[in-house]
Amino acid sequence: MTYAALTPETLPRRLGDLPALTERIGPPEGWKVAEVGDGNLNLVFIVTGERGQIIVKQALPYIRLVGDSWPLPLNRAFFEYHALMRQSSRDPGRVPQVFHFDEAQALIVMHYLSPHVILRKSIVRGVQHPHLATHMGRFLARNLFRGSALSLSGRVLREDMALFAANHALADISENLVFSDPYFDAKLNRHTPGLEPFIAPLRADRALRIAAQEAKHAFVSKTETMLHGDLHSGSLMVTPDDTQVIDPEFAIYGPFGFDVGMFMANLLLAYHAQSGHEASPGARDDYREWLLVQLTEVWRVFAAEFRHLWQTERSGILYERRVFEDVGDSLGAQAALIHVLKEIWRDALAFCGVEMHRRILGLAHVEDLESIPDPATRVLAEARALETGRIIATSRHALTLGDLPLLARDIERTVAR
Amino acid sequence: MTYAALTPETLPRRLGDLPALTERIGPPEGWKVAEVGDGNLNLVFIVTGERGQIIVKQALPYIRLVGDSWPLPLNRAFFEYHALMRQSSRDPGRVPQVFHFDEAQALIVMHYLSPHVILRKSIVRGVQHPHLATHMGRFLARNLFRGSALSLSGRVLREDMALFAANHALADISENLVFSDPYFDAKLNRHTPGLEPFIAPLRADRALRIAAQEAKHAFVSKTETMLHGDLHSGSLMVTPDDTQVIDPEFAIYGPFGFDVGMFMANLLLAYHAQSGHEASPGARDDYREWLLVQLTEVWRVFAAEFRHLWQTERSGILYERRVFEDVGDSLGAQAALIHVLKEIWRDALAFCGVEMHRRILGLAHVEDLESIPDPATRVLAEARALETGRIIATSRHALTLGDLPLLARDIERTVAR
Numbered sequence: 088m089t090y091a092a093l094t095p096e097t098l099p100r101r102l103g104d105l106p107a108l109t110e111r112i113g114p115p116e117g118w119k120v121a122e123v124g125d126g127n128l129n130l131v132f133i134v135t136g137e138r139g140q141i142i143v144k145q146a147l148p149y150i151r152l153v154g155d156s157w158p159l160p161l162n163r164a165f166f167e168y169h170a171l172m173r174q175s176s177r178d179p180g181r182v183p184q185v186f187h188f189d190e191a192q193a194l195i196v197m198h199y200l201s202p203h204v205i206l207r208k209s210i211v212r213g214v215q216h217p218h219l220a221t222h223m224g225r226f227l228a229r230n231l232f233r234g235s236a237l238s239l240s241g242r243v244l245r246e247d248m249a250l251f252a253a254n255h256a257l258a259d260i261s262e263n264l265v266f267s268d269p270y271f272d273a274k275l276n277r278h279t280p281g282l283e284p285f286i287a288p289l290r291a292d293r294a295l296r297i298a299a300q301e302a303k304h305a306f307v308s309k310t311e312t313m314l315h316g317d318l319h320s321g322s323l324m325v326t327p328d329d330t331q332v333i334d335p336e337f338a339i340y341g342p343f344g345f346d347v348g349m350f351m352a353n354l355l356l357a358y359h360a361q362s363g364h365e366a367s368p369g370a371r372d373d374y375r376e377w378l379l380v381q382l383t384e385v386w387r388v389f390a391a392e393f394r395h396l397w398q399t400e401r402s403g404i405l406y407e408r409r410v411f412e413d414v415g416d417s418l419g420a421q422a423a424l425i426h427v428l429k430e431i432w433r434d435a436l437a438f439c440g441v442e443m444h445r446r447i448l449g450l451a452h453v454e455d456l457e458s459i460p461d462p463a464t465r466v467l468a469e470a471r472a473l474e475t476g477r478i479i480a481t482s483r484h485a486l487t488l489g490d491l492p493l494l495a496r497d498i499e500r501t502v503a504r
Numbered sequence: 505m506t507y508a509a510l511t512p513e514t515l516p517r518r519l520g521d522l523p524a525l526t527e528r529i530g531p532p533e534g535w536k537v538a539e540v541g542d543g544n545l546n547l548v549f550i551v552t553g554e555r556g557q558i559i560v561k562q563a564l565p566y567i568r569l570v571g572d573s574w575p576l577p578l579n580r581a582f583f584e585y586h587a588l589m590r591q592s593s594r595d596p597g598r599v600p601q602v603f604h605f606d607e608a609q610a611l612i613v614m615h616y617l618s619p620h621v622i623l624r625k626s627i628v629r630g631v632q633h634p635h636l637a638t639h640m641g642r643f644l645a646r647n648l649f650r651g652s653a654l655s656l657s658g659r660v661l662r663e664d665m666a667l668f669a670a671n672h673a674l675a676d677i678s679e680n681l682v683f684s685d686p687y688f689d690a691k692l693n694r695h696t697p698g699l700e701p702f703i704a705p706l707r708a709d710r711a712l713r714i715a716a717q718e719a720k721h722a723f724v725s726k727t728e729t730m731l732h733g734d735l736h737s738g739s740l741m742v743t744p745d746d747t748q749v750i751d752p753e754f755a756i757y758g759p760f761g762f763d764v765g766m767f768m769a770n771l772l773l774a775y776h777a778q779s780g781h782e783a784s785p786g787a788r789d790d791y792r793e794w795l796l797v798q799l800t801e802v803w804r805v806f807a808a809e810f811r812h813l814w815q816t817e818r819s820g821i822l823y824e825r826r827v828f829e830d831v832g833d834s835l836g837a838q839a840a841l842i843h844v845l846k847e848i849w850r851d852a853l854a855f856c857g858v859e860m861h862r863r864i865l866g867l868a869h870v871e872d873l874e875s876i877p878d879p880a881t882r883v884l885a886e887a888r889a890l891e892t893g894r895i896i897a898t899s900r901h902a903l904t905l906g907d908l909p910l911l912a913r914d915i916e917r918t919v920a921r
Contacts, residue, residue: 236724241679242672244724249666255659262658262821270827293836300823300840307653307661307822311725404679405724406717410687419710423717 090161090192093145095120098132102143107187107196112136127152127451128159128336133199140201141186146193146336150260152451159256163336164193166254170338171195173313178229181222182332200331203324207454210320210357211364213374220381222330223323223350224388231343232396234313236403244403248310248340257337258307261316265441266303269448270296278448278469281462285470286448289477298480299444302437309434310340318346319442319453320353343427344434347389351435351491352442352476354382356455358495359472363459375499379492386435386488390428397424433483440480443472463504471502507578507609510562512537515549519560524604524613529553544569544868545576545753550616557618558603563610563753567677569868576673580753581610583671587755588612590730595646598639599749617748620741624871627737627774628781630791637798639747640740640767641805648760649813651730653820661820665727665757674754675724678733682858683720686865687713695865695886698879702887703865706894715897716861719854726851727757735763736859736870737770760844761851764806768852768908769859769893771799773872775912776889780876792916796909803852803905807845814841850900857897860889880921888919 093101102108103115112118113136124131124144128151132143146164149155168188175182187196209216236244268276270290278286289295315322316337324331358378365371397420401408406427411420446453447469456472459465475498479486486494510518519525520532529535530553541548541561545568549560563581566572585605592599604613626633653661685693687707695703706712732739733754741748775795782788814837818825823844828837863870864886873889876882892915896903903911 236721241676241724245669245672245675248727249669252662252666252669255662258662259658267824267827271831273826290831293833293839296827296833296836297840297843300827301843304653304822304844307658308728309725310665310727405721407684409690410684410713410717414688414707416710416713419713422710423714426714426718427721 088191090148092147093130093132093143093192093194095122095132098134098143102134102196105187105196108134108136108141108143111139111186112141113138124151128163140199142183142197142199144195144197159260161193162190163254163257164188164195165190166251166257166338167334167336168195169250170313170315170335171197173234174226174230174315174332174335177233178226181226181330182335200324200333203326203329203331205321206323206325206330207320207353207357209325210378211360211455211458213361213364213371215374215377216325216327216330218328219325219330220384221388224385224390225392226330226332227347227350227385227389228392228396230315231312231346232393232400235311235343236405237397237401238403241404247313251313251339254337254339257316258339261337262303262307264449264451265445266299266306268450269441269444270299273449275450276448277450277452279456279462279466281466282447282469282473285466285473289444289448289473292477292481294481295440295477298437298483299441302434302441302480305342305434305437306345309342311343312340314339314341315346316341318349320350320357320455321453342434342438343431344436345438347386347431348435348438348440349442350385351382352439352446353453354378354385355439355475355479355495356443356446356453356472358382359468359475359499360453360455360459361468362499363456363461363464363468379495382491382495383488386432393428393431394424397427432488436479436483436486440476440478440483443476443479447473467502467504471498474498474502505608507565509564510547510549510560510609510611512539512549515551515560519551519613522604522613525551525553525558525560528556528603529558530555541568545580557616559600559614559616561612561614576677578610579607580671580674581605581612582607583668583674583755584751584753585612586667587730587732587752588614590651591643591647591732591749591752594650595643598643598747599752617741617750620743620746620748622738623740623742623747624737624770624774626742627795628777628872628875630778630781630788632791632794633742633744633747635745636742636747637801638805641802641807642809643747643749644764644767644802644806645809645813647732648729648763649810649817652728652760653822654814654818655820658821664730668730668756671754671756674733675756678754679720679724681866681868682862683716683723685867686858686861687716690866692867693865694867694869696873696879696883698883699864699886699890702883702890706861706865706890709894709898711898712857712894715854715900716858719851719858719897722759722851722854723762726759728760729757731756731758732763733758735766737767737774737872738870759851759855760848761853762855764803764848765852765855765857766859767802768799769856769863770870770872771795771802772856772892772896772912773860773863773870773889775799776885776892776916777870777872777876778885779916780873780878780881780885796912799908799912800905803849810845810848811841814844849905853896853900853903857893857895857900860893860896864890884919884921888915891915891919 099115099118117137119135130145150157183198322334361371516532516535534554536552547562567574600615778788
């Protein structure tokens with residue numbers, strides 16, 4: 088059958104004979120179907136049967152956020168499926184289990200996460216998640232390390248890189264919306280009225296535009312590992328104890344630092360958004376500090392886990408044991424790791440900076456800032472986030488982990504009405 | 505017809521009805537066939553007919569240098585063909601014209617270069633080629649720039665990268681023989697007897713082993729542009745006026761600096777080999793200096809041509825005009841170019857250093873050194889080349905273009921019997 092978008096009405100008829108569904112939630116006669124997709128790209132259905140619930144995610148042949156004027160290939164479901172398979176084996180239990188994949192229908196049937204909520208919404212409400220940094224630091228290290236030539240043979244790496252290279256339509260979105268559009272008056276840009284005095288100097292900053300283009304150069308040409316590709320706080324579903332990573336349809340080979348930097352950016356956006364969500368000035372101070380702790384902890388956990396894997400699982404074609412450990416120089420491998428982590432850190436900072444900018448100046452914004460009711464407060468929060476991203480990107484060669492929270496706090500104080 | 509290796513006897517019968525041959529050299533009845541392959545991998549036939557001569561190159565299903573114990577896929581002819589097509593359009597006239605390609609037979613029929621000789625043999629004889637640096641600097645810049653995201657769309661780049669990623673068997677050879685084997689006691693290594701006192705400290709140099717592995721990391725994971733992949737002086741055919749680049753079967757996407765560094769390394773190997781080829785000490789001093797001039801000139805021409813293309817053909821997805829020239833900041837693009845060229849230079853130095861080592865310690869050596877008749881002179885020349893490569897690789901962050909000839913001359917004087 089050729090592709091056709093599902094609707095709540097047609098879903099039971101079209102998927103009612105799939106054992107992947109019926110064995111888990113019961114016969115289709117009793118199904119209730121709700122379309123809940125609130126992302127930018129896809130249809131998402133919760134199907135409730137007499138024995139349980141399940142998720143059916145289907146790609147649309149265009150970008151949902153924009154409409155059918157912006158076509159987008161259905162094969163992104165194919166890449167999402169393949170990314171989920173790799174992520175589930177590289178860091179088991181951190182992505183939803185897949186029960187069925189239909190390539191022609193661009194459709195994935197997967198575990199219904201409950202009582203999980205989207206992390207971004209939880210952060211807007213000021214909820215702390217004690218395991219977030221640990222879960223994400225490990226997820227990043229395990230996926231980035233195990234998907235790279237530090238773990239894989241050259242053949243496996245290149246075959247997988249070639250497979251995901253066909254996901255160029257989604258990479259093209261990142262290449263335009265993340266790295267370029269925010270830095271000039273692009274057609275799809277939008278920004279909060281009143282922010283203009285902060286945008287002009289940012290776009291005039293030559294070093295920043297160079298930094299953004301160097302980051303784009305790295306995104307396009309450093310095919311180090313399989314990325315999630317869109318790892319913001321809207322791509323995480325959480326409970327007090329659990330963290331689940333969803334929506335890897337932007338998966339492609341890219342630099343180690345990309346997912347790390349994107350995630351850090353979204354924590355910093357949340358940090359600067361707090362003034363728009365606190366009942367009275369200072370009411371969210373503890374939460375502000377919790378966000379900054381997540382920021383530094385996620386890197387610490389990432390680096391520690393990456394180091395652990397470096398020592399125990401370095402079986403790929405890079406930094407081989409036969410030129411370090413096997414010739415009695417295990418410390419040589421440790422020295423090499425210092426260089427590798429430094430480059431990941433520097434790249435992550437560049438990606439962090441541009442992600443902060445594009446979420447304020449580009450097409451796709453974040454609820455943390457969009458939901459601030461007072462316009463003046465929102466402009467101020469956005470101006471602070473723009474400055475933080477600007478300094479992070481342009482100072483990436485110098486900035487240390489310890490600098491990050493100091494910088495964020497300084498800017499929160501310095502950029503004032 | 506399934507693949508079968510040609511012989512001088514079977515070639516006229518098997519290819520005699522190909523218009524690509526008969527139209528150019530005449531009917532097969534008059535053909536004389538000579539097998540002249542002196543490379544490491546393939547069969548090469550010169551076919552002489554009544555109206556002219558033509559080259560037939562056919563891949564063997566194993567590495568010719570080693571024998572059928574080391575199988576190698578025939579599809580390398582496919583990649584050589586595709587590389588030749590791209591190179592001929594990106595820098596017209598610098599690669600031999602292809603008249604026919606047969607994928608099943610792994611066979612390419614191409615222009616017979618005459619009176620060209622292999623550059624390496626010409627260098628061993630001490631012959632100067634006045635246009636070498638200009639031709640090669642332009643070839644490098646035009647191919648590397650036009651094969652990258654500086655010139656191409658993301659889609660074209662990724663599709664082409666995926667195509668060449670299937671050439672992983674040949675990349676695997678480089679990954680092992682160039683970057684790893686020289687730095688430990690690998691099975692395929694060989695070296696000149698008497699060189700041992702210079703090998704042990706080199707392999708004990710941790711910074712060098714890290715530099716070599718960082719270079720391997722870049723080779724594997726920086727898919728910036730289509731490389732020739734094996735650009736040494738045995739892959740060039742020259743006359744006093746012409747330079748032709750052959751044998752791109754190692755073509756794959758990799759870092760801008762790789763081909764540049766490989767070519768520079770082979771000039772430096774030739775430089776240190778001169779003492780083994782001069783009639784009396786100092787007799788080749790002029791030639792030594794000519795080689796060092798080529799070394800600096802090829803970079804100068806490369807950088808100048810790359811800069812020209814940056815200003816006039818930067819139509820890809822990186823460092824876009826819409827964030828520099830189109831917003832009135834053309835100097836911003838020039839500043840970004842400084843960073844890009846610096847990184848190419850640094851990468852090239854690392855590749856230069858490891859190439860110098862593997863040609864002395866690894867499996868595949870160079871005639872420049874192998875043909876030195878006196879064993880002691882040869883050991884000394886190789887020891888000097890090892891030291892030059894070592895300093896270049898480990899000092900790559902600091903070394904300037906002006907340092908290179910000074911370094912080579914210093915080592916020629918310092919490392920003495």
